[in-house]
Every structure is written in C-alpha cells, then in structure tokens.
Amino acid sequence: MTMMYQPNPIPAPAQEKGNEPFWDAAKLGKFLIKKCKACGQTHWYPRELCPFCMGDTEWIEASGKGTIYSLSVMQRGNPNPYCIAYVSLDEGVTMMTQIVDCDLEALKIGQKVKLVFKPSEGDGPPVPMFTPM
Amino acid sequence: MSIRDKAYIVGAYEHPTRKAPDKSVAQLHAESARGALEDAGLTLSDIDGYFCAGDAPGLGMLNMADYMGLTKLRHVDSTETGGCSYLIHVSHAAQAIAAGKCDVALVTLAGRPRSAGSSGLQPRNWGSDLPDVPFEAPFGSVTVNSYAMVAARHMYEFGTTAEQLAWVKVAASHHAQHNPHAMLRDVVTVEDVVNSPLVSTPLHRLDCCVVSDGGGALIIARPEIAKSLKRPLVKLLGAGEAVKGQLGGHVDLTYSAARFSGAAAFKEAGVTPQDIKYASIYDSFTITVIMQLEDLGFCKKGEGGKFVADGNLISGVGKLPFNTDGGGLCNNHPANRGGITKVIEAVRQLRGEAHPAVQVKNCDIALAHGTGGFLGSRHGSATLIMERN
Numbered sequence: 443m444t445m446m447y448q449p450n451p452i453p454a455p456a457q458e459k460g461n462e463p464f465w466d467a468a469k470l471g472k473f474l475i476k477k478c479k480a481c482g483q484t485h486w487y488p489r490e491l492c493p494f495c496m497g498d499t500e501w502i503e504a505s506g507k508g509t510i511y512s513l514s515v516m517q518r519g520n521p522n523p524y525c526i527a528y529v530s531l532d533e534g535v536t537m538m539t540q541i542v543d544c545d546l547e548a549l550k551i552g553q554k555v556k557l558v559f560k561p562s563e564g565d566g567p568p569v570p571m572f573t574p575m
Numbered sequence: 576m577s578i579r580d581k582a583y584i585v586g587a588y589e590h591p592t593r594k595a596p597d598k599s600v601a602q603l604h605a606e607s608a609r610g611a612l613e614d615a616g617l618t619l620s621d622i623d624g625y626f627c628a629g630d631a632p633g634l635g636m637l638n639m640a641d642y643m644g645l646t647k648l649r650h651v652d653s654t655e656t657g658g659c660s661y662l663i664h665v666s667h668a669a670q671a672i673a674a675g676k677c678d679v680a681l682v683t684l685a686g687r688p689r690s691a692g693s694s695g696l697q698p699r700n701w702g703s704d705l706p707d708v709p710f711e712a713p714f715g716s717v718t719v720n721s722y723a724m725v726a727a728r729h730m731y732e733f734g735t736t737a738e739q740l741a742w743v744k745v746a747a748s749h750h751a752q753h754n755p756h757a758m759l760r761d762v763v764t765v766e767d768v769v770n771s772p773l774v775s776t777p778l779h780r781l782d783c784c785v786v787s788d789g790g791g792a793l794i795i796a797r798p799e800i801a802k803s804l805k806r807p808l809v810k811l812l813g814a815g816e817a818v819k820g821q822l823g824g825h826v827d828l829t830y831s832a833a834r835f836s837g838a839a840a841f842k843e844a845g846v847t848p849q850d851i852k853y854a855s856i857y858d859s860f861t862i863t864v865i866m867q868l869e870d871l872g873f874c875k876k877g878e879g880g881k882f883v884a885d886g887n888l889i890s891g892v893g894k895l896p897f898n899t900d901g902g903g904l905c906n907n908h909p910a911n912r913g914g915i916t917k918v919i920e921a922v923r924q925l926r927g928e929a930h931p932a933v934q935v936k937n938c939d940i941a942l943a944h945g946t947g948g949f950l951g952s953r954h955g956s957a958t959l960i961m962e963r964n
Contacts, residue, residue, distance in 0.1 A: 450715070452713050453698075453712055453713055454713075455708075455709035455710070455712065455713050456703055456705075456708060456709050456712075457709065458703070458704060458705070458706055458708075458709055459704070460706070461706065461709060483823075484824070485823040485824045486710070486821075486823070486824035487706060487707050487709075487710035487711075487821075487824075488706070488710070489706060492823075493823035494823055511728070511826060511828075512724040512725070512727045512728040512731070512828055512951075513724065513727060513776075514720045514723035514724045514726075514727055514775045514776050514777075514778075515773075515775065515776045516715060516717070516719070516720045516723075516774075516775040517772075517773050517774060517775065517776070518696050518719075518772075518774050518775070519696030519697060519717070520715065524715050526714050526715055526716060526720045526724065526775075527724070528724060528826050528828070530826075534824075535823075535824030535825070536821075536824055536825065536826035537710070537824065538710065538711050538714055538716060538952070539714055540714045540715065551727065551728065551731040552731075562713060569713040569714075571714075
C-alpha cells in the first residue's frame with residue numbers, strides 16, 4: 443500500500459511580533475533559526491530571549507537538513523491525509539513540521555530529510571516542511 | 576508546610592449527562608456543585624473557597640461565583656493546566672485550608688463539546704500574540720496527532736505494540752460495562768481496537784477517549800468539618816504538580832511531567848507505588864496511560880506496554896485496577912477535560928462506593944493522576960494520593 447502526499451490547504455501563519463525576519467527570509471527561500479548571543483545555543487521555536495539563559499538572540503541560516511524524530515499520519519478531519527512530524531535539525535534543535543512530497547506510509551523515524559518550503563493560503567508566506575533525502 | 580492530613584475530600588459528584596444540548600455550561604457547573612454539596616451534606620453558604628479553570632464561561636471565576644451565588648468566598652483560584660487543572664485545584668484547596676485561607680472549597684468543571692461538535696480532530700483557536708502558534712498551526716497540529724507522535728516514538732524506542740496500547744482500552748471497557756452512565760458500555764477485545772479505523776497513526780479510533788458533555792464537582796474541607804459529616808472519610812496524603820514543554824527545541828517525547836508530579840506526591844504522602852490499591856490514570860488516549868504509569872513509577876520506563884497487557888489494569892484480574900468507571904476511554908470526558916472524573920472515581924473506590932463488580936477490596940490508598948494540554952508539545956501533570964480513614 444502507498445499513500446502518496448496530496449496537499450491540503452495550509453493556513454497562513456500569523457506573523458507575530460519579532461518573527462517577521464523568519465517569514466521575510468522564507469519568501470526568499472532561506473530557512474532561519476535563532477541562536478543566543480550570550481550562551482551560543484540554538485533553540486526552536488524562535489524567541490527574542492534565549493529559553494536557556496534569557497540572553498538576546500539573533501537569526502542564523504540553517505542547513506535545512508535533519509532527521510525524523512517522530513511522526514504521525516493524520517487520516518481524519520482533512521481533505522487529504524498528512525504527516526505531522528518532529529524533525530531534529532542538524533543544528534541540534536527539534537521542530538514541529540510536516541513531511542511532504544513522498545509516500546506517507548513509507549516514512550520512518552530516523553529517516554534523513556531536507557527542507558522544502560510550501561506555500562500557505564492567500565498571501566501567506568511559505569512554511570518550512572521536509573521531504574526525504 | 577505539607578498538605579498531608581490537612582484536608583479531606585468530603586463531596587464528589589459526577590453529572591450523569593453525557594449530552595446536554597439544552598443546558599448552558601454554567602448550569603452544568605451549578606448542577607454539579609449542587610450534587611457535590613448534597614453528597615457532602617453541606618450547603619451553598621458553607622463554601623468559602625472556589626476553584627475553576629478554563630472551561631468556566633466568561634471570566635470563569637467571576638462569572639461562575641456570581642451565577643452560583645457564592646457570596647462568602649475568601650479564597651479563589653483559577654489555575655489553568657488543561658484537563659489536569661482540577662487535581663491541582665484539590666491540592667491548592669488543601670494548601671489554602673492548611674494555611675487558614677478557607678474551610679470548605681468547591682471545585683467545578685463542566686462543558687458541552689459533544690453538543691458543540693468539538694473534538695480532537697480540529698485545531699483549537701488560541702487567539703493571537705502567541706509566538707509558538709505560527710510554528711505549529713500550519714502543520715495541522717491537533718490533539719490526537721500530538722499524542723500520536725508520543726505513541727510513535729514510544730513504539731520506536733521501546734518496542735511498544737498496538738496490541739499493548741489496545742489493552743488499556745480493553746480494561747476500561749471491562750469496567751464501563753457496569754456503569755449505566757458510561758457512553759460506551761460494550762466490552763471490546765484487542766482485535767476490536769487494532770481493527771478500528773486509524774485516526775492518526777499509530778492511534779486507532781478505539782485508542783481515543785469519548786467526546787462527552789457533562790460535568791463534575793468536588794468539595795474539600797478541613798478535618799474538623801470532614802469528621803462532623805456523615806460520609807466516609809477520604810484524606811489527602813500528598814500532591815504534586817509539574818509542567819513540561821518542548822524544552823527550547825530539545826524535544827523529548829519519552830517522558831512526561833508525571834515524572835516530577837508523581838515523585839513529589841509520593842514523597843509528601845510517604846508511600847510508594849506498591850502501596851496504591853487503585854489508580855485513576857488520565858486516559859485521553861491509550862498512550863497517555865502507558866506514559867503516566869511509567870513516569871509515576873508503577874513500572875520501569877519503556878515497560879508500560881508490557882505492564883498493561885493481559886488485563887493487568889482490570890479490577891479483580893490485574894495488579895493495578897484503574898479507571899473503574901470506564902474512564903475517558905469509555906465513560907465520560909466532560910469539556911474534553913478528564914481530571915475531575917479521575918478524582919471522583921478514586922473517592923468512590925476509597926469510600927467503597929464503586930460498582931460492586933469493580934470495587935477494589937480493602938481499598939485504603941488510591942492515586943489520581945491527570946495530564947492536561949498536549950502530551951506531544953506542552954502539558955501539565957498533577958498527582959493526588961488519598962487515603963481512607
């Protein structure tokens with residue numbers, strides 16, 4: 443059995459205070475994460491204050507490569523099934539996302555994946571998703 | 576200061592409705608409160624402490640205190656940790672009583688998600704100005720797939736199977752058959768669960784709790800008042816609360832905040848998991864139970880699947896009778912928040928008032944545990960340990 447990815451409408455992310463640079467970069471195909479200027483640690487989701495030391499943070503460009511930490515293929519409540527996942531980035535943080543453009547039934551924890559931006563509804567910015575390498 | 580021996584649960588009431596399209600949420604709260612007061616043998620004017628959470632309409636505390644006519648309040652608390660709020664309320668009520676801030680505390684919960692068509696399949700609207708939402712909402716994050724990702728990781732790390740998850744539901748259904756108010760009273764098998772439709776892998780429909788309207792209420796009182804009443808005495812021994820999130824991106828789905836709330840509660844109570852004769856364990860999904868049993872110390876981390884298998888949670892059959900009302904999986908999950916019903920069934924067990932078919936013999940010490948929010952992203956945990964006097 444296969445379950446090829448078919449897109450659902452992606453609700454446009456609310457562009458909250460402080461996160462505009464992330465979405466502006468996404469429109470240019472760049473994937474940013476936050477790093478602490480004081481302790482040097484990366485974190486996710488992006489914050490203005492480091493969740494490890496409360497230091498000020500800055501944006502850095504990430505590789506867009508990672509590994510599936512966990513996943514679930516949702517089969518109810520939407521036009522098409524979709525695979526929500528946590529992906530552990532090579533930069534050391536784990537983010538919620540979706541795995542797309544593949545057979546959803548064949549996906550496995552531990553699998554290597556790479557970033558792919560997908561358009562959101564209306565005039566919304568592209569959102570970071572992943573697909574198998 | 577400890578809450579040990581400082582307060583008693585003197586009233587407990589579970590609203591019998593499971594579908595209430597013609598009642599307001601406030602009315603369900605009030606009917607639950609009335610039931611708990613009648614159970615305790617107390618009246619409205621005895622209440623000087625009130626606790627409610629996010630299910631209460633409007634401004635919650637203010638609206639409900641006004642609606643119910645609570646005019647003598649000198650201690651209020653609307654701690655909100657999702658479905659486990661009400662276990663924390665019991666703990667905070669005991670703290671307030673111990674500190675002399677109130678004598679008789681009321682806790683209420685009610686909601687109508689079944690009538691409103693609200694389930695774990697659709698995103699909740701948390702409003703704006705929430706930095707996490709833009710990085711979760713676009714990916715279709717809802718209740719069921721949050722817990723499903725926890726289950727998937729548990730299977731990957733520890734070899735837990737769909738059949739082991741199913742045993743949690745099977746045990747709940749064995750209990751629910753004796754509860755005339757339970758939404759689902761048919762006994763199911765492991766095969767029934769694993770053959771039910773997949774909702775979000777690896778969770779099947781029968782791994783998920785019911786969506787029900789309803790409510791519940793509890794009354795907590797100081798020892799002198801409790802001993803003046805005619806009901807069997809249920810004393811609080813210990814409590815713990817904790818929260819856990821995504822840890823700044825160091826996500827770890829293999830444990831929950833129950834690890835901390837449970838340890839605190841056992842320490843305060845001065846007992847161990849081996850002393851617990853009955854456990855109410857929050858069962859939003861089957862995986863929730865396995866995770867909590869491990870983190871509370873009923874078995875080793877990763878062995879929850881083996882622990883629940885072969886009927887080990889069935890009263891009269893297994894080592895740890897759980898959720899003898901049928902739990903959220905079969906009986907009731909009012910307001911999509913199962914914390915209060917966990918305490919209510921533990922009180923029934925300690926009083927010897929559970930259904931005779933599921934009543935645990937010599938039930939002198941019981942535990943109730945809740946998980947609120949989303950196990951896969953951010954959640955609260957609350958543990959209570961109670962003793963029959």
